[in-house]
Amino acid sequence: MIETENLTRKFGNLTAVEDLTLKVDEGEVFGFLGPNAAGKTTTVRMLCCLIAKTSGKARIGDYEVGSEADCLAIRKMVGILPENVGLYDSLSAYRNLDFYGRLYEVPAQKRQENIERLLKLLGIWDRREDAVGTFSKGTKQKIAIARALIHDPQVLFLDEPTANLDPEASKTVRDFILDLKKEKHTIFMNTHNLDEAGRICDRIAILKTKLIAVGSPEDLERGTAGRKTVVHLESVTDPVLAAVKKLSVVKNVRTSENKLIIDMDNPEKDNPQLVRAVVKAGGEVQFVTELRSSLEDVYLKLVREAEAQ
Amino acid sequence: MRLWKAWIVATKDLSMFRKNKYILYSLIAMPLLMGILLPSIAIFSLQTEAAALTAAQLTATATLLINLFTSYFAIIAAILPTILASYSFVGEKIEKSLEPLLATPTTDGELLFGKSLASFVPCVGATYIGAVIFTIIIDAWSTINLGTTLVPNEYWAIVMGAVTPLVCVLSVEANVIISSRVNDVRAAQQLGAFVILPIILVMVFATTVQTIPLVTMALILSGAIAIADVALFYLSKATFQREEILTKWR
Numbered sequence: 001m002i003e004t005e006n007l008t009r010k011f012g013n014l015t016a017v018e019d020l021t022l023k024v025d026e027g028e029v030f031g032f033l034g035p036n037a038a039g040k041t042t043t044v045r046m047l048c049c050l051i052a053k054t055s056g057k058a059r060i061g062d063y064e065v066g067s068e069a070d071c072l073a074i075r076k077m078v079g080i081l082p083e084n085v086g087l088y089d090s091l092s093a094y095r096n097l098d099f100y101g102r103l104y105e106v107p108a109q110k111r112q113e114n115i116e117r118l119l120k121l122l123g124i125w126d127r128r129e130d131a132v133g134t135f136s137k138g139t140k141q142k143i144a145i146a147r148a149l150i151h152d153p154q155v156l157f158l159d160e161p162t163a164n165l166d167p168e169a170s171k172t173v174r175d176f177i178l179d180l181k182k183e184k185h186t187i188f189m190n191t192h193n194l195d196e197a198g199r200i201c202d203r204i205a206i207l208k209t210k211l212i213a214v215g216s217p218e219d220l221e222r223g224t225a226g227r228k229t230v231v232h233l234e235s236v237t238d239p240v241l242a243a244v245k246k247l248s249v250v251k252n253v254r255t256s257e258n259k260l261i262i263d264m265d266n267p268e269k270d271n272p273q274l275v276r277a278v279v280k281a282g283g284e285v286q287f288v289t290e291l292r293s294s295l296e297d298v299y300l301k302l303v304r305e306a307e308a309q
Numbered sequence: 310m311r312l313w314k315a316w317i318v319a320t321k322d323l324s325m326f327r328k329n330k331y332i333l334y335s336l337i338a339m340p341l342l343m344g345i346l347l348p349s350i351a352i353f354s355l356q357t358e359a360a361a362l363t364a365a366q367l368t369a370t371a372t373l374l375i376n377l378f379t380s381y382f383a384i385i386a387a388i389l390p391t392i393l394a395s396y397s398f399v400g401e402k403i404e405k406s407l408e409p410l411l412a413t414p415t416t417d418g419e420l421l422f423g424k425s426l427a428s429f430v431p432c433v434g435a436t437y438i439g440a441v442i443f444t445i446i447i448d449a450w451s452t453i454n455l456g457t458t459l460v461p462n463e464y465w466a467i468v469m470g471a472v473t474p475l476v477c478v479l480s481v482e483a484n485v486i487i488s489s490r491v492n493d494v495r496a497a498q499q500l501g502a503f504v505i506l507p508i509i510l511v512m513v514f515a516t517t518v519q520t521i522p523l524v525t526m527a528l529i530l531s532g533a534i535a536i537a538d539v540a541l542f543y544l545s546k547a548t549f550q551r552e553e554i555l556t557k558w559r
Contacts, residue, residue, distance in 0.1 A: 050552070080408070084405035086404060086407070086409045086410075087404075088404060089404065090325055091328075102317045
């Protein structure tokens, strides 16, 4: 649904996005992670035809990003939730959505149905005639999401959808995104919230001007930090440690209190051999668990590496 | 350009203006004041001179004075857009609503035309309200004192029917361009006031030229302003850069 090839954007001497190549499939929830000024918003703006690309290619569906002729078609098929909600405070929730529905050329009957459906889904229908200025930040965010969906877009760009929201409002927005995922919307989500990205996204890309990594949250967690098996023992003794170190499948071993933390490439295959060696050396095994790196660890490691380069 | 799209943008802006009392008051204050003040000055001057003039001379003097004051309404139509049109894009920037608006399938021309329309309608409407008050007071006086109504006359019709709306369009366009390029309402209004100065000077000059009859001058002025309106619309389209508006605005 979304494809970019060496997509680059420069502002004078400053390169905001460099050689970005990625592919987002239809119905996928794609997380775009990166520190501030990593180029996330610039990428979204380029894909929505709001700003021009300096070089490279990008397509959304059958349309070429940057082509004058295709820009209106792209804008019609995408919905965008910018970082700032940008609603008209003096107008009602209904009037805000109706205005955008009309600009997106949604027929009157369908527009009315969509507004009612979205506002009911987000629990704001009873306050539809209230001025948006009277709403809380979370409610405004919900209305902004409804605005992005008013024309049933095939692709949805969400820029920090839960930024500055309290935990309850964040949860509502997150649940709503998960509902949209079920409806097979393609969602491209910029976020700083790693936990949220891990829970919602099918795949995640980490950007720091250049694309650093891309994959499912699980793949990133495994691939970057390696896999570790933790053996909890009654006590760690020298013969047990020596026996483990002797194993060729063990890449590295360290101890922490009464635990052995062992780096291995293929724990599913090698753990039985490991446990046998520990038991044979007189170790009393209490538990065997897997130690996973969190997405946060992976993110920090990759971003720091990119910064160091 | 799809006019219905421009109208959607315009109706949204109009409903926002309606909800802002300060904008409404400042919009209506000047035309109302001028609608009362100008005929009052004219009547006071004419009453002072009346004793020394014959009926025919009084009518001629009154017509001259009233024609001059009628021109002032075209100047009002040039000034009022600094209140509304200067807010058109700056307002969107302040509300941070520019990005979602620019992301809609709306062309630059439709956005610009819609924004211009939203400023033009109330500005020209408020000017006409002032002009109607002016006309009623003048005609009430002239009916009593001269036994005839002085306005509408030919010059009044050209000024109200052509010069006023055309000059309002010119001022709206200039202010919309400024609004799309600055980030602050005050800056937009100050620059707006600055760019309408030449328009006002041309208007004042045109009404004081003695060698060309007033009606002919008004017709020439209408034609010139109409050409300037079209040129400025294309200039505003050419200078309207979505990207620049988005990336240079903080």
